[in-house]
Amino acid sequence: MTALRAWLLPALLALAACGPAPAPTPVPVGTQVAARLTQTAAAPSVTPPLATAARSATATREPSATATATATMELTPTATPTATETGSPEPPARATVGLDTLPYPPVTFGGAPHFYFGSNPGEGFIASSYRYGSVGPGQRFATHHGVDFSAPEGSTAVAVAPGTIYYAGSDLERQFGPQTDFYGNVVVIQLAQTWNGHSVYALYGHLSSVLVTDGQPVAAGEAVGLVGASGVALGPHLHLETRIDVPDSYWDTRNPELWLTPIGGYGTLALRVTNSAGFYLPGARVDFTCSDGAARFMETYWYNGVNPDDEYGENAAMMNLPPGYCDFTVHANGATYDFPNGLVQAGAVSFVNLSVP
Ligand SMILES: [Zn+2]
Known part of the structure; x- marks a missing residue:
């Protein structure tokens, strides 16, 4: 088995993923709010290649007035698929998963975080290129x-x-x-x-x-x-x-x-990436940049025996993110889709739904 070969490279990536501490203020955990942030799609535009996309968080964005506990957002893309995308961010045919065979995402989501685990089972950082549900x-x-x-x-x-x-x-x-x-x-x-x-x-x-x-x-x-x-x-x-x-x-x-408690002042993101029919989109790479400007990525669960959280129904998650707004780019169907302004809150699980057209 070669399942666990991916520890070396991830060590470096994970270090980068933690980034500098922005000295944020923890937000107390309260009840769930449904701050559904629906944005209409802008006119089609070409998405720049990721390597040259100067994506950074601006300081002018206003925080949500309903900033408590589990932030629930539904983001819609601001750009339509680009025809100039080169390379193949799509995984190969290995995951021949019929979308309709996947569990349908629960309609309701959210609830109180269950940070039952301490922030770390020992030394080190989570390997960023082989997270839960990914294939490395x-x-x-x-x-x-x-x-x-x-x-x-x-x-x-x-x-x-x-x-x-x-x-x-x-x-x-x-x-x-x-x-x-x-x-x-x-x-x-x-x-x-x-x-x-x-x-x-x-x-x-x-x-x-x-x-x-x-x-x-x-x-x-x-x-x-x-x-x-x-x-x-x-x-x-x-x-x-x-x-x-x-x-x-x-x-x-x-x-x-x-389940792991984010370190002080940081938050956790539960992400759900679905297609236009509402089905989970497996194996999609999601690049994103949060308030510290660091480049991060996740890969949505491939569903070969892994499970979404019973409360969040996510298909990707990451802990220890700086609070503030994150901009997401989803690679799916041979195209890229930008989703700006997903809010991460300190000490909470923030839920963001990215629905790909
Ligand atoms: Zn492992």
Whole structure:
């Protein structure tokens, strides 16, 4: 298996993705608002190539007057497909996913954030080129059921939340991945806290050793293992998953970036990219720039066994974004679509829906 080869490059990208701290002010979490920001499509214009597109946030945009908790926005594109787009941002035919076979996005979305995990299970940053639901650089890897932290060999993996050790040991004989001997040395924590009646688990993969035993209670921040490259990993990193209700099931994961607490002053984005019929658009690259001016990108879930969040119904998500407005460019159908002014709020999950014509 080559599923987890993507840890090296992402380490660099992830560093860039964190960017300089803008010293923002946290916004208290309150009730959901439906600040639906519908913008009419502007006249067709040519979208400049991404490499030369000088996209930066302006200081003149007014924040939404309804800035609390989960910001819900529906953005419409400001540009129609360009005929001059070169290259192929579209993934190859690997994902022969019939759009109508995907789950239809829920009509309702939002709700209170469930930041049950601490901001980091150890050292390092989340690998930006192989996020949850993506297939890695060049679409070479299996759909990722977790996120990878670029943690060094032998560094300490810590409990992201208080709970009880459900399993600690090798997966040679007990299967947690698509096969045995996939995650190598595994630790699974059952969180003390449940979510809407569901059990929540944090799975750590590829450890060089485990430091806990089955049934052991752990406190948040307590060491549970050492980072390694066991199982199918080709280099040391920390693989983290969120599993709901069925801790042994590779198919019952959610995006950990919606469970990890963003670092102080930053926020989390839940993105939904759909087509004109309202179906999820799988494998679409989304480039975006937020208030710190850093270039970031996501890839929408390929749906080979990964799941949207039960509340957000997203098909991409990213944590630790600076608050303020972000401008998005979606690559789909051989074209690019610009969606300006999606608002990210500190300490919250901001939901943005990008509907591609
Ligand atoms: Zn991984």
